[in-house]
Amino acid sequence: MKTTKNMSAILQNYAMGEWTPGSGQESQVLDAVTGELICTAYSGGLDFNAMMQYARSKGNPALRKMTFQERGLMLKALALHLMSKKDDFYKLSYRTGATRADSWVDIEGGIGNLFAYASLRRKFPDKPFYVEDEPIGLSKGGTFMGHHILVPKEGVAVHINAYNFPVWGMLEKIAVNLLAGMPAIVKPAPITAFLTEAVVREIISSGILPEGSLQLVTGTGEGILDHVTYQDVVTFTGSAATGRKLKAHPRLIEESVPFTMEADSLNSAVLGEDAVPGTPEFDLFIKEIRKEITSKAGQKCTAIRRAIVPENLVEDVQIALGRELSKTTIGNPLTEGVRMGALVGREQLQKLRNQISELAKQTPIIYGDLEKVDLLGADPEKGAFISPIVMLNQDPFRCTDTHEVEAFGPVATIMPYKTLDEAIELTKKGKGSLVSSIATADPKIAQDFTLGAATHHGRILVLNNECAKESTGHGSPMPMLIHGGPGRAGGGEEMGGIRGVKHFMQRVAIQGSPSMITAVTEVYQKGAKQVEYDKHPFQRYFEELEIGETYTTHNHTVTEADIVNFANVSGDHFYAHVDATSLEGTLFEGRVAHGYYILSKAAGMFVHPKKGPVLLNYGLEEARFTKPVYPGATIGVKLTCKEKISQEKRSEEDVAKGIVKWLVDVTDETGETVAIATIMTMVKKKDQA
The missing domain is CATH 3.40.309.10 (Aldehyde Dehydrogenase; Chain A, domain 2)
Structure with missing residues (x-):
């Protein structure tokens, strides 16, 4: 039988690290255009329980140990590799009846999902887990609090896909579960699985993914859900009728397995x-x-x-x-x-x-x-x-x-x-x-x-x-937006950027003291223990800095001259800052210092003037002005290392560095916080010294 490059005469499965043709009922896969025989497929012959155990014992631990940054770079490398092989995929895609434009959506659109989720790594920390949203205070004295974190599930993602997008259907799903830290078993529809097989062959031969990260079932997959557990995730794309049958599978119900359905809709x-x-x-x-x-x-x-x-x-x-x-x-x-x-x-x-x-x-x-x-x-x-x-x-x-x-x-x-x-x-x-x-x-x-x-x-x-001119059109789901819908469409969602990644992770609420929550999350929580060193933190390299490391500044007494000078420099002549006669009926007791002056002065108080590992100020977020500051108030600043995010080098010549988030807590003479913010600095790593 004549075959096309990257495809075998007998449709193959990839199970437990080996390519195998399977067994059972034989069927012929025909060219949609010419009716010629493409390959022979077999319905089964796979040990799904063993495949899932293999994914859980090999792929899952390897992916779970990787940080989001490492997983994202892995996806980027995979996307680049597949792009270099795309011409081979196009040759096969024509045999599904697809035009060049159709195949572009399927092939390069699918690879584009890998690129998109590789870039999404920048929204995640350089950790294997994710700290979600804001901390929650649970006590008056501030000694008891809560937070939410997400960790990769310890199972495998089982993706059951439709025939219409044999490449995109697989890549748009595995991009998400791999970034989350879960392996996958992919089951495309047999009629176009020869194209999926060709892509999986390139993925496996590249050696980019850890062992056990991806397996392929090209047959009917009957019995594939019989061995899933509550740590697994099942996704389905296809007809609403088939989706309803799968959703009612006893194993899914008994084990409370998360099931996402994306069904054809009107x-x-x-x-x-x-x-x-x-x-x-x-x-x-x-x-x-x-x-x-x-x-x-x-x-x-x-x-x-x-x-x-x-x-x-x-x-x-x-x-x-x-x-x-x-x-x-x-x-x-x-x-x-x-x-x-x-x-x-x-x-x-x-x-x-x-x-x-x-x-x-x-x-x-x-x-x-x-x-x-x-x-x-x-x-x-x-x-x-x-x-x-x-x-x-x-x-x-x-x-x-x-x-x-x-x-x-x-x-x-x-x-x-x-x-x-x-x-x-x-x-x-x-x-x-x-x-x-x-x-x-x-x-x-x-x-x-x-x-x-x-x-x-x-x-x-x-x-x-x-x-x-720039609209992607009615029919194009985008990686950073959800793809799914209610009712007949399945009631689920996939992709959606960070939202999609969370579908493959377990959310857990953690409670404890600020110090313990800091230790678990590796993000400083206000009220946690702080440590001070003689050396200014801006003189310490990225690796040397510790979460909770704090620098306490000298104090400064705010004067009316400070307010006037800042108004002239900034051009901010809001009445509350410059006109004491206009304050009747307002919240203010007198002329009040600009909030941005307080932050600017705080920066002047905590910045170390000499050249050191800090390369630049990267930005400001979560700034709040919590109490008015009047002339005569004395302010001080505590600068605390809140979180560290390593950055990859973009080239050999690039400087090794990371982003450090600092909690800036400005207090007055009563000890109350008057302003609080998170600033980010880009800090050189020690191996660049």
Whole structure:
């Protein structure tokens, strides 16, 4: 059998560090364009319990020990490696029926997720765990407090993916669990798993991931959930019907296993009443519908299935959309000029035809043909090709099949609305979707639609001429935003930046004294024990500094001259600082010092003037002015090392360094805090001395 590079004649699994073909029922995987045999697949033959134990005993401990910075750099290295191999993946992707543009979303979009989560490491500490949100005081005297931390779960992430994005579907999920510190077992749909296998082969051969971090199941995966535990996480992407079956698996219920479902949904796009023909928003709406119908031949969980338009514009939309779709050339993705490829296989083609025929009983086809399609470079009898199909539902509140049956292919239905409230109600009839969009230039329409529809959608795109050039479009989930939705869409979420990483970690509330919480979190908590050295902390290198290390400054008595001089230097002549006659009825007893003067003076008091390891002031955060400071008040500062975050070197010539966060606590003569802030300095490491 002739095979393509990076793919075997028999579809392989990667289990417990070895490639194996599996056993059981044999099936043939065919080219979606030519109908030729690609490879042979087997349904099972894997010991899922052993695979999970392998992931928990090998991959999990190795990843858990790594810091977020190390995991992020690992993802970056993996992304760079896969980008160098992308041409091999494109060659295989064409055999799934995908065009170059379709494959770009799948392949480079998937690798882009690795890059995005590699960059997200900068939002996390240089630790294996994450300290979440703010500390919580639990006592009047300040000796008892609480905090939340997150640690990687001790299990494995099991990802069950759909056939439409064999690369993106895997990479967008493992990017998140690997950054969180969990290994994964990936089970793509067998029909396109040959492309997933090729990518996994490159991942494994690169040696970038620790042993046991990634395993692959290319068969049906029957029984894969029988051995999961409460420390594992299961994610599913695919049909709502299959998702419901998996969600009800007894093992998931018995072990309380976290389960995230992202299901195909009846997504909608609304044309605003202001977006009439001739406006940019009307044209954008038509182009977006056309793109979502033809991209991946409509095989996208986020594709627009329902186009909801003002009733007086239905004919205009029908004509404009037909004109756009008529420009779409269909056929072999390798043929010059082809803009839409094939469905993933002829079995899917037949299923789609049956669904469209069922829908056509209530909603007639107004564009396209179920049986006839003009092709370039392809044979309609061998490939899984179909024409784009547009249907019309003139009575969408009575003819409800449109809101119930999803034809998973290049299919969309136009339906009218009378008022925006009616349009919102129609979007909700899909019973929950991954995404809805509205094309409008009217801010009020945008707000009313978004707030009215938000309960039923995971994401809402407001499309107008201002964002059109840079908009990623209706159908593109973004790594730093959640991907998921309520109801039919599965009720879960994935990606979402830091939010997504937390799905693979265990949150635990810790309680104790400030000193003990400081010791656990490696972040200084106010009220914890402090230590002072003779040497100024700004003269100590990154490695030498200790959490809780404190420097107490000399005192300074604030004068009216200080206030006047700062007002002149800063240009801040707010009445409370400069006009004592205007204070009646205010909170102030007299002229008050500028809050920024207090912080500026504090900096002058704690900064060491001589050259040392501190390279620069990196920023200021969490600044608060907690008590007015009047002339005659005496202030002092305690500067405490709060947290240390190591930074990687960007090049061989770069200076080894880290970011140090300092708690700046400014008090008056009564000992009360008048201002508090966190400053950040960039500090050289000792090996650069």
